Amino acid sequence: MMQRVKAWLKDRRGAYDLIQFALVLPVFVLILYGSFELIKLVSIRQSLESGTYQAARYLSVYHMYYYDSQYNRTGVDDVAHAERLIWDSVYANSYISADGLTQLEIRYFDGAGEEIAPPVDFPCPDIRNALNEPYSNNLIFTVRTRLTVPWRTSLLGLSMGSVTLTSSHTSFIDCGPWYPPPRPTPTPRPTRTPTVVAGS
Amino acid sequence: MVPVVSWLRDRRGSTTVQALLFIAIFVVVVYMSFEIWKVVSIKQSLHAATYQAAKYIALNGLKWGISPGAWSQQVWPFLAAELLNNPFVSEDMIGPSGSNPSIHIWLNPFCDRTNYCTRCQFSITVELGYTVSVPPRYGQGSGARLPLTLAQSVSSQLQCYR
Numbered sequence: 001m002m003q004r005v006k007a008w009l010k011d012r013r014g015a016y017d018l019i020q021f022a023l024v025l026p027v028f029v030l031i032l033y034g035s036f037e038l039i040k041l042v043s044i045r046q047s048l049e050s051g052t053y054q055a056a057r058y059l060s061v062y063h064m065y066y067y068d069s070q071y072n073r074t075g076v077d078d079v080a081h082a083e084r085l086i087w088d089s090v091y092a093n094s095y096i097s098a099d100g101l102t103q104l105e106i107r108y109f110d111g112a113g114e115e116i117a118p119p120v121d122f123p124c125p126d127i128r129n130a131l132n133e134p135y136s137n138n139l140i141f142t143v144r145t146r147l148t149v150p151w152r153t154s155l156l157g158l159s160m161g162s163v164t165l166t167s168s169h170t171s172f173i174d175c176g177p178w179y180p181p182p183r184p185t186p187t188p189r190p191t192r193t194p195t196v197v198a199g200s
Numbered sequence: 201m202v203p204v205v206s207w208l209r210d211r212r213g214s215t216t217v218q219a220l221l222f223i224a225i226f227v228v229v230v231y232m233s234f235e236i237w238k239v240v241s242i243k244q245s246l247h248a249a250t251y252q253a254a255k256y257i258a259l260n261g262l263k264w265g266i267s268p269g270a271w272s273q274q275v276w277p278f279l280a281a282e283l284l285n286n287p288f289v290s291e292d293m294i295g296p297s298g299s300n301p302s303i304h305i306w307l308n309p310f311c312d313r314t315n316y317c318t319r320c321q322f323s324i325t326v327e328l329g330y331t332v333s334v335p336p337r338y339g340q341g342s343g344a345r346l347p348l349t350l351a352q353s354v355s356s357q358l359q360c361y362r
Contacts, residue, residue, distance in 0.1 A: 016215070019215070020215065023219070053248070111277065111281065140277065140278060140281060142281065142285065144285075166287070167285075168285040169248065169282070169285060170249075170252070170278065170281040170282040170285055171252060172252065172256055172278060174255075174256075174259060177258075177259050177260075177359040177360070
């Protein structure tokens with residue numbers, strides 16, 4: 001028995017290929033698994049990016065004058081709608097399940113980097129009337145989102161912890177096309193009153 | 201001479217040598233794909249930023265008259281803010297206003313300055329300087345820094361009030 005084992009150990013036929021295969025296989029499996037894991041994360045990041053962009057775009061537009069057919073303010077909650085755009089975009093991704101506990105944090109910042117309340121119903125008439133207004137930090141805002149992936153990533157059983165993806169988009173408060181104020185209408189020249197020649 | 205010949209014939213450790221060669225190439229490929237990913241990501245941010253800038257000029261440009269110079273000054277903060285949203289863009293990459301990224305605005309020379317509704321097309325080109333670190337190639341002691349200019353242009357026209 002020992003003889004056979006020794007003979008088998010001494011036999012070097014095929015050893016080169018076998019060892020090379022054994023060395024390469026785990027690395028190959030690791031790369032394959034890792035690339036699939038990466039594809040999932042990149043895909044979710046793209047969804048988050050798209051949602052954040054849509055929310056920034058939605059919030060940048062002036063909603064004060066959105067009325068229904070009876071000219072009543074529709075009472076649409078703009079913040080809820082903007083954030084719904086982000087959630088919808090994330091849930092449209094097949095790697096994220098609506099049942100899973102996805103942590104999504106949405107924050108808003110102004111041009112100076114200070115955290116602000118969601119920019120809705122901003123005073124557009126004021127902004128529009130401020131002629132030759134210099135650049136103001138209040139005119140731009142950033143929507144910043146952080147999504148914690150609902151599964152814990154692992155690399156062949158080795159836990160890599162939870163992954164947090166971030167995305168932010170900056171937009172400006174858009175009050176519609178600004179146009180030069182109308183020129184003051186020239187005061188009508190006094191028309192010459194026909195002179196009445198007395199005694200004619 | 202004889203020891204050299206015997207060393208050349210000695211095949212022990214050939215797998216190790218082969219593995220080392222492949223690992224070196226593999227590391228460089230992984231590193232460069234990460235570098236390329238960074239560039240593509242910055243290019244995407246540059247597109248988003250340039251698009252915002254063009255939109256801003258189209259809607260609000262007339263506040264500062266028909267003056268590409270003033271428009272560049274106005275949109276620079278938007279561009280910088282949107283670019284800095286990208287984690288691969290650092291504060292020190294963005295230079296003082298106007299240097300990096302640089303903004304070039306072309307305005308149709310036939311733009312009618314009294315009636316901005318006609319022929320006032322413009323295009324904004326933003327150029328962002330970026331350096332890619334290239335690992336050392338054979339025979340080089342250290343890696344090279346490859347300067348790269350990422351450019352993006354977006355065309356639009358002044359929106360007139362009708």
